[in-house]
Amino acid sequence: MSDTRAIPRSDSGNAELFKRSFREEAREILTELEAALLDLNQCQDKAEMVGHIFRGLHTIKGSGAMFGFERMAAFTHDLETAFDKVRNGQVETSPELIDLTLAALDQIGAMLEEDAGGRAADAAVCASILDGVRRLAGIEASPAAAAKSEALEAAPEPEGPLGNWRIRFAPGPDLMRYGANPLLLVRELSLLGKLTASVSMDAIPALAELDPERCYVAWEMTLATAAGVDAIRDVFIFVEDACELSIDADGDSVAAAATPAGRSDGERTARALMEKRATSGRREYDKPDVATSLRVPAAKLDQLVNLVGELVTVQARLSELAQRREDAEVTAIAEEIERLTSALRENSMNIRMMPIRGTFEKFRRLVHDLARDLDKDVELAVEGAETELDKSVIEQLGDPLMHLIRNSMDHGAEPAAARMAQGKTGTARIELRARYSGASVLVSVSDDGRGIDAAAVRARAIEKGLIAPETELSEKEVFALIFQPGFSTASRVTDVSGRGVGMDVVRQRVESLRGTIDVASTAGSGTSVTMRLPLTMAIIDGLLVTVGEGSFVLPMASTLECIELTRDDIERSNGKHLATVRGQIVPYVRLREYFHVATPPPEIEQIMLVETGEGRVGFVVDKVLGNCQTVIKSVGRLYRQVPMVSGATILGNGTVALILDPDRLIQDVMRADRTRESRRTSAGGGSRPRDGTPGAASLHSKGGGADASAMELAI
Numbered sequence: 271m272s273d274t275r276a277i278p279r280s281d282s283g284n285a286e287l288f289k290r291s292f293r294e295e296a297r298e299i300l301t302e303l304e305a306a307l308l309d310l311n312q313c314q315d316k317a318e319m320v321g322h323i324f325r326g327l328h329t330i331k332g333s334g335a336m337f338g339f340e341r342m343a344a345f346t347h348d349l350e351t352a353f354d355k356v357r358n359g360q361v362e363t364s365p366e367l368i369d370l371t372l373a374a375l376d377q378i379g380a381m382l383e384e385d386a387g388g389r390a391a392d393a394a395v396c397a398s399i400l401d402g403v404r405r406l407a408g409i410e411a412s413p414a415a416a417a418k419s420e421a422l423e424a425a426p427e428p429e430g431p432l433g434n435w436r437i438r439f440a441p442g443p444d445l446m447r448y449g450a451n452p453l454l455l456v457r458e459l460s461l462l463g464k465l466t467a468s469v470s471m472d473a474i475p476a477l478a479e480l481d482p483e484r485c486y487v488a489w490e491m492t493l494a495t496a497a498g499v500d501a502i503r504d505v506f507i508f509v510e511d512a513c514e515l516s517i518d519a520d521g522d523s524v525a526a527a528a529t530p531a532g533r534s535d536g537e538r539t540a541r542a543l544m545e546k547r548a549t550s551g552r553r554e555y556d557k558p559d560v561a562t563s564l565r566v567p568a569a570k571l572d573q574l575v576n577l578v579g580e581l582v583t584v585q586a587r588l589s590e591l592a593q594r595r596e597d598a599e600v601t602a603i604a605e606e607i608e609r610l611t612s613a614l615r616e617n618s619m620n621i622r623m624m625p626i627r628g629t630f631e632k633f634r635r636l637v638h639d640l641a642r643d644l645d646k647d648v649e650l651a652v653e654g655a656e657t658e659l660d661k662s663v664i665e666q667l668g669d670p671l672m673h674l675i676r677n678s679m680d681h682g683a684e685p686a687a688a689r690m691a692q693g694k695t696g697t698a699r700i701e702l703r704a705r706y707s708g709a710s711v712l713v714s715v716s717d718d719g720r721g722i723d724a725a726a727v728r729a730r731a732i733e734k735g736l737i738a739p740e741t742e743l744s745e746k747e748v749f750a751l752i753f754q755p756g757f758s759t760a761s762r763v764t765d766v767s768g769r770g771v772g773m774d775v776v777r778q779r780v781e782s783l784r785g786t787i788d789v790a791s792t793a794g795s796g797t798s799v800t801m802r803l804p805l806t807m808a809i810i811d812g813l814l815v816t817v818g819e820g821s822f823v824l825p826m827a828s829t830l831e832c833i834e835l836t837r838d839d840i841e842r843s844n845g846k847h848l849a850t851v852r853g854q855i856v857p858y859v860r861l862r863e864y865f866h867v868a869t870p871p872p873e874i875e876q877i878m879l880v881e882t883g884e885g886r887v888g889f890v891v892d893k894v895l896g897n898c899q900t901v902i903k904s905v906g907r908l909y910r911q912v913p914m915v916s917g918a919t920i921l922g923n924g925t926v927a928l929i930l931d932p933d934r935l936i937q938d939v940m941r942a943d944r945t946r947e948s949r950r951t952s953a954g955g956g957s958r959p960r961d962g963t964p965g966a967a968s969l970h971s972k973g974g975g976a977d978a979s980a981m982e983l984a985i
Contacts, residue, residue, distance in 0.1 A: 291565060292337045293382050299326050300375050301631055307375075308634045311368050312649070320363070323371075324353040330378065332508055335454045341391075342381045348400050349374055352407035361407050369642075370402045372635065432463065432494045433519055435502060440473070440488035440514035443481070450509050452485055459505045463495025488514070568661070571622060578611075578618045579809055579901040583920050585611040586898065590922030615899065619806055622662070626704050626713070627655035629664055633675055637700060640679045647686050647697045648679060654704035659711055660806040663783055667713065667803070670776040674715040674799050675700060677773070682719030682797055692794065694718070710785075710827055711805060716798040722791035724748045730757065741944075749789035753777035784916045786883050786933045802883070812900040812919075814927065815878065815891040818867035821927035823900050823919060824889065828932050830879040832894055837873065849877055849888060858888030859939055880932045887936055900929060914938055 303326040310319040327350040335343035349371060355361040377399065380391035403409075437459070441452050459465060470488040474480075493502065499517055506515055585607050592604035630652045637650040659667075683698035690696050701716045724745055731737045731751045743751075751757060755774045780787045780801050791797040804810070804827070812823035833851060835858075843849070847858050858877055861867075877888040902917040905928075914935040915928050 289337055289385070292333055292339075293386060294565070296330060296333065296382055297379070298628075299329055300379055301628060302326060303375055304372065304635050305631045307368050307371055308638055310363060311365065311638070316363070317357075320353060320357050324350065324357050327353060328504065329508075332458070332505070335458055338451070338454075339381065339385065342378055345374070345381070345396055345400070346378065348403055348407075348409060351409050352403050355407050355409070364406065367403070367406050370399055370406070372638075374399045374403070432496055433498075435493045435495065435499075436516075436518040437491040437493060437502065438488065438514070438516045439491070439506070440470075441485040441509075442512040442514070443484050445509055445512045446483060446485050450512075452487075452489075455505060455509065456489055456491070459491070459493065459502070462497045462501060462505075463493055465491060465493050467491040571661075575618050575622060575809075578615055581611055582615060582809060582899050582901050583922075586920075586922035587924070588922075612899070615809055619660070619809065622660050622806065623658040624661050624664055625656050625658050626664060626667075626711075627652075629667055629671065630655050630702050630704075632668075633671060633702065636672065636675060637679065640676065644679060644683075645685065646679070646683050648683050649697055649699055651699060651701045652703075653701065657704035657706065657711055658805075659704075659803065663803055663806070666779060666783055670779045670801065671702070671713070671715065673773065673776050675702075678715060678717040678719065678797070682717040682721075684720055707802065710802050712800055712802055714798055714800040716796060718796040721793040721795055722749060722752070722789070722797055723793060724791075727751055746789070749791060752789065753787070781934075784931060788883060810900050810902060810929075812898050812929065813878065814895040814898045814921070815876070816893045816895065817861045817865060817891050818869050820865070820867075821895075821921060821925060822861070822891070823898065823927050823929045824878055824880065824932065825929070826897065828880050828882065830881055830886065833877050833879065833888075835875040835877045835890055851879065856886055856888055858890055859935070860890040862890070862892070864935075864939070882933045882936050884933075884936050884940070887932075889930075889932070889935075902929060 303323060306319050306322045306326070310316060310323065327346055331343045331346040331350055334340070334346065352361065352367070353371075356363055356367075361367075373395070377391045377396050380389065384390045439452070439456070441450075445452065456465075456467060468490050470490055471486070473488065474486040480486075495502075499519065502517055503510070503515075506513065585604075588604045589608060592601040595601075634650050634652075637648055640646075641648040678700050683700070684692075684694075686696035689698065699718050701714075703712075703714045703716070705712050728737075728743070728748050728751075731748075731754070732739050734754075734757065736751060736754055736757070737743065753773050753776065757773065776799075777787060780803070783803055785801055785803040788800045788802070789797065790800070804825075811826040813826055813829055815822050815824060833849070835849065839849065847860065849856050849858055856879065862871055872892050875890050875892060876894050877890050878894065879886060879888050898919075898921075900919045903919060905912075905915060905918050914931050916931040916934075917929045918926050919929060921927055
């Protein structure tokens with residue numbers, strides 16, 4: 271277990287809070303360090319990357335010691351020393367050093383999780399890593415590794431000319447509340463050279479005024495070291511704003527505070543520090559800090575969004591009531607509440623939005639490690655990392671992206687020799703992209719590898735009984751077969767892929783996010799897999815429509831426009847489900863027939879034109895009631911096997927409306943149409959010629975493949 275004895279325990283709850291905050295910040299630093307190491311491996315701005323790595327390691331070491339993670343601080347010390355030598359030109363970077371440092375970051379991460387109750391870091395692996403780092407950097411065992419007691423220990427004499435420094439360190443009133451331990455800071459200072467320290471207790475107040483969570487003592491120290499003032503100040507870098515600190519060298523003060531004239535520099539500095547303290551123990555800087563940012567637990571944020579969702583529902587009910595009452599005063603109040611609710615909703619949604627950079631960056635390590643294991647030369651390019659998504663979407667995006675990248679590495683990217691024989695560069699390229707598309711985000715994984723063999727996919731699908739040999743499929747439909755459970759064209763199973771489970775997981779996860787997935791590939795040139803994902807999973811803008819006695823919501827993000835459908839329009843199309851929109855033929859689905867609604871339709875129906883993965887299509891409804899802010903609620907077990915329903919919402923009048931997924935609805939209609947075509951062909955009826963309009967042939971049927979009993983229950 272991690273040694274945490276050094277953390278002040280006057281308030282165990284606060285101590286754990288500070289440690290949890292440190293763990294979160296340390297994880298962010300580890301991610302940044304990993305990215306910097308991979309950049310360094312590609313020689314991108316070497317000096318800047320080395321400096322960034324050194325500072326990150328120093329932060330982890332210093333903060334780790336401050337918060338009681340002594341093993342972590344000792345483990346990181348030699349890594350910091352190695353990159354200090356790299357920074358000073360004494361050691362050259364090498365792939366071995368980078369690989370060892372990446373492995374060390376894994377162990378540091380394990381130490382963080384160990385303190386939180388996770389699996390312990392492997393001591394043997396840690397020792398092996400440090401041995402390798404010391405060998406490459408030409409350094410001896412770290413003195414910090416032996417610093418296990420609470421007593422101050424002197425480090426070995428540093429090399430170079432020694433300088434004498436006078437240091438005064440007086441902790442501020444909040445230093446210990448932040449989780450810092452003054453003794454650990456003094457001990458880290460002792461590692462720089464020969465330290466002589468004395469303790470001043472002048473600021474200790476009367477017992478009645480004593481605050482048990484404050485440190486009232488101050489340290490007067492003399493340090494003989496070859497290190498400069500920056501190295502000394504770095505020891506206090508994380509607490510400098512919460513303490514009184516002066517550093518004097520050879521009589522020349524380097525303290526920030528001004529001093530009165532008439533005394534020696536050292537005397538003036540000490541006198542000024544003494545004058546800042548009152549007899550009560552208060553100091554000049556005993557004033558509240560103004561925070562510019564605040565960490566909030568994700569659970570509290572989710573609770574806020576849930577409450578906003580409930581507020582949106584209540585506001586809709588109030589608006590409905592105001593319309594029925596026809597009371598001007600109530601209507602005015604309802605409109606004002608609607609405005610405030612809309613603003614609150616937008617703000618709460620923006621709080622949940624996070625850049626996708628963190629998710630993208632962690633895959634650079636995956637590509638680096640897999641390239642080494644597969645003996646391939648592969649680079650990862652990232653574009654659109656600042657694109658923001660709802661945190662709940664980002665949290666579920668990791669697994670799909672991992673499977674797609676592993677497939678690109680194993681099946682797509684060729685070895686360098688094979689690529690060069692085809693006239694390509696020896697280094698394969700995988701690209702991760704994200705960009706906005708309306709109210710959705712497109713996230714794609716592309717490679718310039720061998721591409722997908724459509725004929726091999728079709729043959730394997732026939733072999734596994736997924737399609738009949740005579741079935742006609744477009745190239746897009748053939749590529750969609752790779753998402754079937756257990757489907758794989760790999761001739762052998764490897765540790766990376768080939769078991770036929772990854773792409774199925776990708777499809778299921780994307781669909782659970784109410785997204786769609788599309789594959790494009792050219793043999794010999796590469797493959798691109800694009801996921802269309804909603805910006806948020808909690809509240810969406812929608813269009814409320816009616817079909818018979820039922821109410822439904824179509825997402826506003828995919829809706830283009832609304833046109834009328836009359837009896838004359840139906841007759842002119844000769845019974846086909848086609849409409850002419852500004853000279854273009856657009857297929858449509860009659861939701862009355864799809865849901866098997868038996869009541870007669872109105873004289874004039876409405877066609878909602880929607881953009882889907884199959885192109886532009888229409889949905890015929892009875893009425894369009896208008897825009898609505900929709901709080902998405904998950905549906906019960908009865909509707910989990912009805913994929914065209916992505917959720918439900920409560921309307922202002924208290925009734926429930928189902929939220930339709932246009933893409934899945936169209937896919938279900940096309941699937942039902944293909945099934946009927948296949949049955950007709952096998953029965954000797956011949957196949958119907960296809961219409962030239964994209965998707966039109968799949969939408970001629972009157973009625974869809976939805977489960978009638980389930981949908982009737984919904985209506």
